[in-house]
Amino acid sequence: LSLHFYILPHSLCLPPYLPPPQQSDMNSFLWTVRREPPHPPSYLFGTIHVPYTRVWDFIPDSSKRAFHRSSNVFFELDLTDPLTISKLTSCQLLPHGENLQTLLPRDLYRRLKRHLDYVKHMMPYWMTADQRGRGLYADYLFNAIAGNWERKRPVWVMLMVNSLTEWDVRSRGTPVLDLFLAQEAERMGKTTGAVERVEEQCHPLNGLNFSQVLFALNQTLLQHEGVRAGSLQGSYTTEDLITHYNCGDLSSIIFNHDTSQLPHFINSTLPAHDRTTAQQIDSYFRQELIYKRNERMARRVSALLQRNPTQTYFFAFGAGNRGLDTGEG
Template identity: 70%
Template sequence: MSFHIYTLPPLSTPCPPSGLALTLSLPHPQQGELNSFLWTIRRDPPAYLFGTIHVPYTRVWDFIPENSKAAFQASSSVYFELDLTDPYTISGLASCQMLPHGENLQDVLPRELYRRLKRHLEYVKLMLPHWMTPDQRGKGLYADYLFNAIAGNWERKRPVWVMLMVNSLTETDIRSRGVPVLDLYLAQEAERMKKRTGAVERVEEQCHPLNGLNFSQVRGAWAPGLLCPSQQGGRETDQHQGKRAQEDRA
C-alpha cells in the first residue's frame, strides 16, 4: 500500500482597498464535513494521493480527517513531492534560488520596489525579537541568527524566491519557526515508522519552472507586502523612524 503526497497550489490574495479589512466568520466544520484531499486508487493493494500545503503542520493537523491519517498509518510506502529530509535536496534548493554569477537583485528589480523591499527587511529585522516566542528564546534561538537563516544573502536571490521569502516573514510565520511544515512532518513520521520513502520530483523540476518566470509574471504575487505599501500602516514607518533616530544618537 502506498501513499503519495502532492502540494496544493497557494491562493493568491489581491491588494484590498486602502483602509478596508475583511473578516470572515465561518462555523467550525465537523470531521465528517471536511474535504479530506484524499484520493484512492482502487487496486490490490490500494494506493492513495493526498494533497498537502506548505504550512506548519500544527495549523492544519486537527483539520485533517481521520480517513487520511488512517491511510497514512496503514501505508508501507510514502512518496513525497521532494525528499525534504535529504541534505542534497536542501542544498540543491538553496543553489537554484541564486541569480546568475555577477548579478544582484538590485540589477533586476525596479528601483522603487527594491527600495521598499530593503526597508521592509530592515523593519522585519527590527521587529524579530518582539515576534519570537519565549519558547524559541528558551531554546537558544537568537533573532539575528533567525533572520540570517531566512533572509541571508537575499540580494543574490532571484525575484520569485525573494517574494516567497518575504511572504514568510510575518509575525505568525516567525512564531511558528521550528515547527515542521506538513510535508516535512509526514516525512519525519514516515521515517520514524520505518516506512519506505521516496520523491516523485527532482529539485530541478521544481526550480526551472519558477526560475523561468519573468518579473511581470511574478509581480502580482508581491502585492500584499510591497506593491501595496499603504496596507502596512503607520507602525512600520514609526519603527523605521525610531531606528534611524537611535542610529543618529549613537
C-alpha cells in the first residue's frame, strides 16, 4: 500500500462568513491510498467535529467525488448505531450508583452546580430563532446535553462543561460533519462500519487517577468561570478552528485546541506542582488517545484494505487525530 496526500494550492485563510473560494483554490483533507493495478484506490478523509453546514461548501469536489465513488465508508465509531450510543452512555456513568455530590470535594461540587445553573439560565438566550422554529426548547436541550450529570464520572462531566458554551448550544440540532457523512452513506446504501470499539475510546479517559481528574475538572471550571466573569478569553475559538479547516490548514496548534476535544491545561501561570500534573495528563492523553490510537487504527485500516483488495473504502477520521465524542446528542 502506498499513501499519497494531495493538497491543492493554498487559499487565503478566509473567515467562515465569506463565500467559498473557487474549486481551484481549495485545499483538501483527502489522502489517496493507491494499490497495485487493477485494484482501485481508497481514501482517508480528515473530518472536524462542527456542524457540517459550516464547512460543507468549502470541501472541494475531489473529496465529495471520492466519498460518492466509495462503496464502503468507515468511521472511528458508528454513531448511527443505537448500541454504540448506549455503550458510550454506560461508560460515562459512575459505578455502583455513586453520585458526584458524595464523590467531589464540597466546594468543587458547589462551583460545578453553580456553573451548570448559569448555563441552564442562559440557554434560552443562547438558542437561535432557527432552533426554536424547529421545535427545540431550552429545557429539552439542556437535559439532552447535561441531564443526569450527577451520575457521570467527573472526567466526562469535565468534557461536558467544556462543550457547554454559547457557540456549542447555538450549533445543536445540526449534524456534525462525521455524523452527516454517516447519514449520507446510509441513505446512499453504502456499507458502513467503524475501526474502533467504544471501550477503546472510553477506557483511557476513565484511566486517569482521581487527583488528576479533580485537577482537570477544577481547571476547566476556572477557565469557564473566567469567561463568565469577562476576565478570560480562550486562545483559540471554534470559529478559529472552522476558518483553518476551511483553509486546509493542518496546523497542529489549531487542531490540538479543537473545542470538541480535551481542554488545554498547560499554561505558564500554573504553580510548579500543578504544571507537573498538567504535563502528566497531557502526556498520558497523547500516548493513549493519539499515538496508541493512531497505530491501532492504522493496523485495522491496513487489514481491511488487504482483505478486500477489489473494494473502494472511504475512511473519515478526525483531522486533529485526537477526536473524542462525548455521546452528548
